[in-house]
Amino acid sequence: MEKFIGVDIGGTNVKFGVVSSDGVLLSKKKYPTAEVVAKTGKFIDGFIACIKEQLSENKDITKIGVGVPGLLSKDRTTTKILRNIPSLNETNLVKTLCKAFPKIQFSVENDANAAALGEFYFSADKLPRNFAMITLGTGIGGAAIIDGKIFLGGNGNGMEIGHMVRTSSKTFEDLMGKRGIVGGAESLLKKTDEKSRLRDLKVITAKDVEKAAKKGDAIALKVYAKLGKYLGENIVSVVRVLDVDTIVLGGGVVGTFKFFEDKMRKSVAEFLPSEIVKDLKVIPASMANEAGIVGAASLCMNL
Secondary structure, three states, rough: OEEEEEEEEOOOOOEEEEEEOOOOOEEEEEEEEEHHHHOOOHHHHHHHHEEEHHHHOOOOOOOEEEEEEEEEOOOEEEEEOOOHHHHHHEEEHHHHHHHHHHOOOOEEEEEEHHHHHHHHHHHOOOOOOOOOEEEEEEEEEEEEEEOEEEEEEEOOOOOOOOOEEEOOOHHHHHHHHHHHHHHHHHOOOOOOOOHHHHHOOOOHHHHHHHHHOOOOOHHHHHHHHHHHHHHHHHHHHHHHHHHEEEEEOOHHHHHHHHHHHHHHHHHHHHHHHHHOOOOOEEEOOOHHHHHHHHHHOOOOOOO
């Protein structure tokens, strides 16, 4: 059975996984993205060092798929704009990696597209040939499978739904990504004297807000309620543009789904006709945070 390496590059972590040809994640390791960059100040140098380490432990692997968090050239060789890893902007990633590892075949795709492929091919739940995926993590990613194929848009970068404008000054990513969660918590703490375990923290992280919500913290729960409202509005736009009736939610933030599901569904119901709502399925990714790794590996498979 052939094995592949799938890489899910994120703004917080770079996750590597060894994946079998039937989509089973055999092993995984993550490197904090900041540490990868800190090796030389350039992400690509640290990334190559991580690949060397992984290949030294898996000498039989010759194919690596990489999911990147941002825009790509239409031929899927060159990064264009990566908001969370600017040192990787305008890099012919395939050429650079092939030069460093001439015996390895590399395939590159947007990280949300890779996650959607992972769910489509290997999800425990049989997904339809038409669905959209929204990934909630450091940033907000979007992908769509239409007639069984990734929807790329006119120039190869469709479904960048996190960058749709929500207010006069903020995008959905500003409001729903990890920065938005932290910003929402900080804003509420300033506006109210309401008791919160977050008040004692000098620096608040998205993980802190998650932990507080799990303890029933009122401020944290309000943050997730807002996230649910924004997400519902985002889903409405996706459904109206793509005419799909299945939305898959992936990314690290989905671990808090129960805290924002109700507000999300209320927001969807507010803006979509009941005839559409009754057939609309919004479900967490069955592969959780592993879809990006497995999907990246699937780029190398003959599927």
